[in-house]
Amino acid sequence: AQSVTQLDSHVSVSEGTPVLLRCNYSSSYSPSLFWYVQHPNKGLQLLLKYTSAATLVKGINGFEAEFKKSETSFHLTKPSAHMSDAAEYFCVVKSILTGGGNKLTFGTGTQLKVEL
Amino acid sequence: DVKVTQSSRYLVKRTGEKVFLECVQDMDHENMFWYRQDPGLGLRLIYFSYDVKMKEKGDIPEGYSVSREKKERFSLILESASTNQTSMYLCASSLGGTSGSGEQYFGPGTRLTVT
Numbered sequence: 164a165q166s167v168t169q170l171d172s173h174v175s176v177s178e179g180t181p182v183l184l185r186c187n188y189s190s191s192y193s194p195s196l197f198w199y200v201q202h203p204n205k206g207l208q209l210l211l212k213y214t215s216a217a218t219l220v221k222g223i224n225g226f227e228a229e230f231k232k233s234e235t236s237f238h239l240t241k242p243s244a245h246m247s248d249a250a251e252y253f254c255v256v257k258s259i260l261t262g263g264g265n266k267l268t269f270g271t272g273t274q275l276k277v278e279l
Numbered sequence: 280d281v282k283v284t285q286s287s288r289y290l291v292k293r294t295g296e297k298v299f300l301e302c303v304q305d306m307d308h309e310n311m312f313w314y315r316q317d318p319g320l321g322l323r324l325i326y327f328s329y330d331v332k333m334k335e336k337g338d339i340p341e342g343y344s345v346s347r348e349k350k351e352r353f354s355l356i357l358e359s360a361s362t363n364q365t366s367m368y369l370c371a372s373s374l375g376g377t378s379g380s381g382e383q384y385f386g387p388g389t390r391l392t393v394t
Contacts, residue, residue, distance in 0.1 A: 271321040
């Protein structure tokens with residue numbers, strides 16, 4: 164079964180410093196991976212996705228993630244945090260179901276706090 | 280832009296009541312999903328549907344049922360609400376098949392409180 168593990172439930176950074184949100188995955192085949200973001204009282208928004216093309220994936224708002232097969236990781240990074248980045252971030256893996264179709268399995272989330 | 284709408288942002292119900300949560304998407308997506316979101320647990324899949332009148336159990340279907348009579352609409356039903364069903368409920372939709380990225384589009388959520 165496909166699964167993801169988000170290694171930190173809370174991360175706190177200062178504005179202007181780098182952001183690193185860690186995610187490890189488990190998959191029996193080449194995975195499709197996503198990062199979603201949820202701002203307070205808002206719905207989930209796709210940040211970026213990896214679907215076996217380039218291993219370095221660029222997303223919205225300056226975020227990027229690197230797929231590392233040898234480390235089974237898909238960490239999310241941003242060079243310089245902004246106050247508006249404060250949100251909850253979810254690492255997600257796609258599963259292909261035997262009956263057809265697919266589903267997403269979510270990590271437990273990382274709450275990012277950005278301080279002045 | 281894909282739009283997924285949910286009938287209520289906030290809902291308060293009493294224990295034992297029957298509760299209907301409605302979700303509508305406007306992009307002709309084949310797949311629709313219902314999740315619940317709880318702190319520290321992420322999103323957990325309750326039910327999903329590949330097509331009209333089709334439904335599949337997700338990871339936590341107990342206490343819930345669903346209905347999909349039209350392609351654009353997917354309803355979640357709590358037959359007899361209980362306090363442990365107090366949660367945020369999220370609906371999502373995606374294109375069908377297995378070859379696509381699987382990206383799902385989410386509604387704003389319904390925060391349900393059962394007292």
